[in-house]
Amino acid sequence: MRKRLILLLAGLAALTATAQPTLDDCRRAAREHYPLVRRYELIEASQDFTLERLSRAFLPQVSLSLQGTLQSGVPELPGHLKSLLESQGQAVEGLHHGQYRAQLDVTQTVWDGGRNRAQRREAAAETDVGRRQTDVEIYRLYARVDELFFGLLLIERQTAINRLLTDLLASNRRQMEAHRRHGTATQADVDAVEAEWVAARQQAVELRVAKERYAAMLSLLTGLDVPADSTLPCPPAIRPATHAVRRPELTLFDARSLLADARKHSLDAALRPRVDAFAQGYYGYPGMNMFDDMMRYRLSLNGLVGIRMSWNIGALYTRRADLAALDNEREQIRTERETFLFNNRQDVMRLRKEAERLEKLRPGDAELVRLRASIRQAAEAKLRGGVIDADALLGKITDEHRARVEASVHDIELLKTLYALQILTQSPI
Secondary structure (H helix, E strand, O other): OHHHHHHHHHHHHHHHHHOOOOHHHHHHHHHHHOHHHHHHHHHHHHHHHHHHHHHOOOOOEEEEEEEEEEOOOOOOOOHHHHHHHHHOOOOOOOOOOEEEEEEEEEEEEEEOOOHHHHHHHHHHHHHHHHHHHHHHHHHOHHHHHHHHHHHHHHHHHHHHHHHHHHHHHHHHHHHHHHHHHOOOOOHHHHHHHHHHHHHHHHHHHHHHHHHHHHHHHHHHHHOOOOOOOOOOOOOOOOOOOOOOOOOHHHHHHHHHHHHHHHHHHHHHHHOOOEEEEEEEEEEEEOOOOHHHHHHOOOOEEEEEEEEEEEOOOOHHHHHHHHHHHHHHHHHHHHHHHHHHHHHHHHHHHHHHHHHHHHHHHHHHHHHHHHHHHHHHHHHHHHHHOOOOOHHHHHHHHHHHHHHHHHHHHHHHHHHHHHHHHHHHHOOOO
C-alpha cells in the first residue's frame, strides 16, 4: 500500500511538472488572450457589410414619388385651330394649371463600367491590410512574453544558486562556531560568516518577490495561471533559420501595395460610362396624350421604358493628381520595406554576434565555476584543519557564487538571444 502511494504521488508530481506552460504555450496564449485579437472579427464583419452593400448594386432600384404643381402657364392649341374645332362643336378646355401625378421609377444597371468589381477588390484589399496590421501589432507580444518568461527562468536559476550559497554559509557558520567554542576562532569570525548568511537570506527574499511580480505579469499577459512557486520548463536551444526573413511586416507591405493597385482599378472604372435600363409609370394629369387631355380633364395611367447611357467625365479633372498620389504611396511603401529590411539585417547581425559571444563564454564559465568551487573547497578544508581566515573563506565563497551567477546569466541570455533571433527572422507561432 505504501509503495502504491509513493508511486501515485510521484505520478502526480510528474504530471504537475509537465503541466507548466512552455514558452510556445505562453506565446500562443498571449496571442489568443490579447484584447486586440477581437479586431479580426470586427474587420471581417466590416468586409461582410461592405460586400453585402455592393452585392445589391445590381438589384433594380425602385423609387416612388408624389407630385402636385400649379403652373403659371400650360401648352395651348394655336388660336386658329382652336377656333376651327369650336366651330365644329368640339369644346377645347385646354390643360389645367393644376397638375398631379403619382410616379413609380425602376432602374436596372446593365453595365457600371466595372465600378462594382473594382470596389469589391478594393474592399478585399482594405480588409487584408487591416488583418496584416493587426498581425504586426500582435506579433510584438512575443518579445514581451519572452522578456517575462526568460526573466522568470533567470530568477529560478539565481534562486537555486542562492540556496546553494545559503547552505554553504550555514555549514561554514557551524564550523566557525565550533572553532569559537574551542578557542581557535573569535566571535568576529563567526559574525562575519553570520552576516553573509543573513545577506544571502535577504537576497532570497528579493528573488522571491521578483519572481512573484514576473509570474503575475506573465499570467496577466497570457491569461494562464503561472504560480510564483512553479518551475518553468527551460526551452531547448534553437538555431534560427538563415533563409529569407518571414515577418508579418513584409506581408503588410505587400497588402498595402495590392490596395494601391485596387485603388488604381477604381480610378479606371470611374472613367467608363455606365448603361442603365429604366421603366417609368405614373398615374395623374396630364398624361402622355396631351392633346386628349386638352379636350377633357381626366386622370390616366401612363408608362415608358428605355435604356440610358451616362458618362461622367468629372473624374478626368483629378485623375492626374490621383495617379500621382498612388505613385507616391507605392514609393513610400517601397521605402518603408527597404528600411525595415535594412534595420532587420542590422538587428539580426547584432544578435548573431551576441549569440556567438555567449556561446564562446560557456566553456570558460563552466571551467571558472569548477575552479572557484575547488578553491572554496580547499579553503573549507583549511577551516576544518584549524587554519582560521574568515575573510579569505568568505572571499572564496563569494567568488564561486559570482561565477555561478554569471554562468547562469550567460546561459539564459544565450537562450533569450536565440529566441529573439527567431522572432526577428520568422513567425514563431
